[in-house]
Amino acid sequence: xxxxxxxxxxxxxxxxxxxxxxxxxxxxxxxxxxxxxxxxxxxxxxxxxxxxxxxxxxxxxxxxxxxxxxxxxxxxxxxxxxxxxxxxxxxxxxxxxxxxxxxxxxxxx
Amino acid sequence: xxxxxxxxxxxxxxxxxxxxxxxxxxxxxxxxxxxxxxxxxxxxxxxxxxxxxxxxxxxxxxxxxxxxxxxxxxxxxxxxxxxxxxxxxxxxxxxxxxxxxxxxxxxxx
DNA sequence: TTGTTTCATTGCAATATTACGATATAATGT
DNA sequence: ACATTATATCGTAATATTGCAATGAAACAA
Numbered sequence: 001x002x003x004x005x006x007x008x009x010x011x012x013x014x015x016x017x018x019x020x021x022x023x024x025x026x027x028x029x030x031x032x033x034x035x036x037x038x039x040x041x042x043x044x045x046x047x048x049x050x051x052x053x054x055x056x057x058x059x060x061x062x063x064x065x066x067x068x069x070x071x072x073x074x075x076x077x078x079x080x081x082x083x084x085x086x087x088x089x090x091x092x093x094x095x096x097x098x099x100x101x102x103x104x105x106x107x108x109x
Numbered sequence: 110x111x112x113x114x115x116x117x118x119x120x121x122x123x124x125x126x127x128x129x130x131x132x133x134x135x136x137x138x139x140x141x142x143x144x145x146x147x148x149x150x151x152x153x154x155x156x157x158x159x160x161x162x163x164x165x166x167x168x169x170x171x172x173x174x175x176x177x178x179x180x181x182x183x184x185x186x187x188x189x190x191x192x193x194x195x196x197x198x199x200x201x202x203x204x205x206x207x208x209x210x211x212x213x214x215x216x217x218x
Numbered sequence: 219t220t221g222t223t224t225c226a227t228t229g230c231a232a233t234a235t236t237a238c239g240a241t242a243t244a245a246t247g248t
Numbered sequence: 249a250c251a252t253t254a255t256a257t258c259g260t261a262a263t264a265t266t267g268c269a270a271t272g273a274a275a276c277a278a
Contacts, residue, residue, distance in 0.1 A: 001232050001267040008160050009135035013142070020132035025236080026118035029125045029207065036210040043255060051117045053238050058256055060236095077245045077254045092208050098138065099201050101145040110237040110262050134266080152225055162268050167226055169266095186224045186275050 016098050019091050022067050027052055028060050035070060035083050042078040125207050128200050131176050136161055137169050144179060144192050151187040 006014050023029055030050050035041050043061060047054045061081060064070045068087040073080040115123050132138055139159050144150055152170065156163045170190060173179045177196040182189045 001234095001265080003233055003266065004134055004136070005161065005267085006135060009139055013135040013138045016138045017133050017135040020129045020138075021134075023129035023207070024126050024133040025113055025130075026115060026122040026126040027113070027236090029122045029129075030118055033122070033207070033210070044253090052114065052236095054255075055239080055257080056237050059238095062256085072255095074245090074255095077252090079255065095204070095208055098132070098142070099204055101142070110235080110264095112236065112263055114237085136266090153223090161266095163225075164227080164269080165267050171226085183225095183274090186222090188225060 012094070015094055018067065019069075019095060022064060022069065025060070027056070028064060031057070031060060031064065032069070032083070035081060041081050042075075043081065044078065046081075121203070124203055127176065128178075128204060131173060131178065134169070136165070137173060140166070140169055140173065141178070141192070144190060150190050151184075152190065153187065155190075 004017070009017075023032075027050060031046055034046060034049055038045075043054070043057060046061070047057050050057060052060075061070065061072070065072060065081075068084055069091065070081050071084045073082075113126070118126075132141075136159055140155055143155060143158055147154075152163070152166060155166050155170075159166060161169075170179065170181070174181060174190075177193055178200065179190050180193045181191075
């Protein structure tokens with residue numbers, strides 16, 4: 001199958017899993033960390049920084065862009081990618097709500 | 110390929126992506142939310158709660174267990190699954206460090 | 219013992235993901 | 249115009265993930 005049955009879950013659950021899936025590859029984690037670290041960033045920078053082929057990086061960037069976590073400005077022949085602050089914040093809120101759940105103390109194990 | 114080149118990334122990046130991957134499916138998100146909500150839990154409970162076949166739920170539980178996020182106690186013919194508090198906390202710390210990164214204000218876009 | 223309940227495992231089909239070579243595109247420099 | 253640089257897209261091979269029917273295993277009940 002390989003196909004998640006998203007229709008049987010809440011919007012919140014699907015959102016959480018979509019964001020989490022984006023972070024589910026170390027290259028995308030590395031890309032995001034790098035984008036946080038420096039102020040301007042182009043794809044070529046990421047290729048040499050991360051060590052995957054240019055088409056691979058481009059593909060990862062596309063996924064992050066589709067989710068709205070990053071945005072890219074064309075500047076001449078290169079593209080300036082950076083974190084989309086607003087969307088990152090709202091994503092963080094959704095993820096925090098999931099991660100910060102409190103465990104009921106009368107647990108059985 | 111379908112194979113992440115984990116050796117070219119830091120331990121932290123690989124850890125983040127491993128946890129994120131676990132949350133990258135709505136069924137696993139739903140399972141964890143359910144385990145948080147109630148104090149005791151057995152697999153059959155989850156099957157009726159979530160609506161996937163029993164082997165599918167069992168498989169998702171196994172992945173969460175392998176990561177250490179949940180643990181299961183055998184109780185007669187049923188199994189009591191619950192959140193592993195300590196491991197959940199340390200996971201939360203690792204994820205928070207990633208999610209709470211601050212954006213340098215002199216961003217280009 | 220025989221059946222029942224509960225969960226795990228196996229095996230497999232369908233689909234998704236990852237990676238990259240080859241190629242396309244688009245802006246710029248000469 | 250032509251070459252160069254930077255990134256995107258296409259095509260495809262290798263591998264991973266998801267889902268479930270069938271079956272197995274373990275505890276319990278009659």
